Amino acid sequence: MREPIGVIGTGYVGLVTAAGFAELGNEVWCIDIDAEKIRGLREGRIPIWEPGLDELVARHRGRLHFSTDVADALEHASLLFVAVGTPPTYSGDADLSAVHAVVGAMPASDRHALVMKSTVPVGTGDSIKRLFAEQGKGFRYVSCPEFLKEGSALKDFLAPDRVVVGDDGDWAGDAVAALYAPLEAPLVRTDIRSAEMVKLASNAFLATKISFINEIANVCEETGADVVEVARGMGLDDRIGPKFLQAGIGFGGSCFPKDVTALKQLAGNSGYHFQLLNAVIEVNELQKRRVISKLQKHLGTLVGKEIGLLGLAFKPNTDDMREASSLVLSARLQAAGARVRAYDPVAEEEARKLISGVDLMGSAGETVAGADAVVLVTEWPEFAQLDLGEVAAAMRGTLLVDGRNFLDPAAVRAAGLTYEGVGRAATPTPVAHGGD
């Protein structure tokens, strides 16, 4: 019999964690303050778009219990996973108000533990433990940061690269490690502060890799090298690896931008100036804006120009629009006087909440029709299937900016379009492939 657990917060991380543990055989009590969300979940409606999640939740309906009352989780479970949001504040620090609301709602108890999945600054665990101690609550505390990627979140839960458990070496840490044991993933059992730092440092490193290859791409544009070839050559080096070496129009999403800023801020608050992260953030901001100068290079002024955006989500296979490059791009385009229309296969509803002044279209075809230029913003698989001849015929202009180096430049050019990628020579030089 597997141990029942509670999950507080039923967003991307909470719901995936709940469904994942249900798959492992645990009963899960899922709590959220959003009554509408809980009502929907009880009726089988999944509030987010994540491949396979609706099937998994449906399959384990009997094990998943949804409530707005944390008492339900406290009654049935000892381990309460916290997966509430920790968005950035104006200062760049993580906003811990939702975490503190959860902590404040905990009763005096010595048979419960909070298991922190939310990404929090180093030292948060210690301050929560201090709070529990001051209030005479015998709650234990475990840091168990989450590394899932939206779009492959269930796979990441069920086959993680590692599980990190930061604790005080007590029953709670043992129980969390035991919960994850069936996954047979490498376990990093460590102290709470180190566990908190593993999460922030991992995201900061990945963001650094992206900004690094984006800078290489920009130098490639100046020097006639092709960043796709360069990344291929670099990535085969075992010490470097091919992942996160795709140049593009910048990283976004609910984690990288805020976690990098939070780590920079955390360092600053502790008196350390994290120079590298300043550059990572600045490169990323500039990268989103470089699309504008590419458009201007070909179109001249953007005033009155019709620009079509293919994709809005911060990456494919998610409807998450938080900090998506499309937000900056569409705002910059409108500020430059362009008329913007866009299509995303799944993020339209989220886009309506975050983007204004952009015509949201029902298909890629409607988006490119009559456009002076088209920008591929998100590398959705369906865009690889576009009939480029039809795109060229439907557009008013000929420029296609491939913001993710997703399309084959030769095929785009063969269709009569002008191809602009990121870090790829504007006019291709013949390359002799193969060799001896």
Ligand SMILES: NC(=O)c1ccc[n+]([C@@H]2O[C@H](COP(=O)([O-])OP(=O)(O)OC[C@H]3O[C@@H](n4cnc5c(N)ncnc54)[C@H](O)[C@@H]3O)[C@@H](O)[C@H]2O)c1
């Ligand atoms: N989304 C990701 O890919 C990802 C990956 C790893 C880690 N994280 C971290 O996990 C945490 C959660 O992220 P997310 O994307 O799932 O957030 P989210 O915004 O999708 O979900 C948060 C949920 O918590 C609920 N909530 C807020 N306050 C609450 C309270 N007091 N009690 C109960 N429920 C409450 C909200 O209603 C919402 O449903 C963040 O700290 C994030 O940085 C996210």
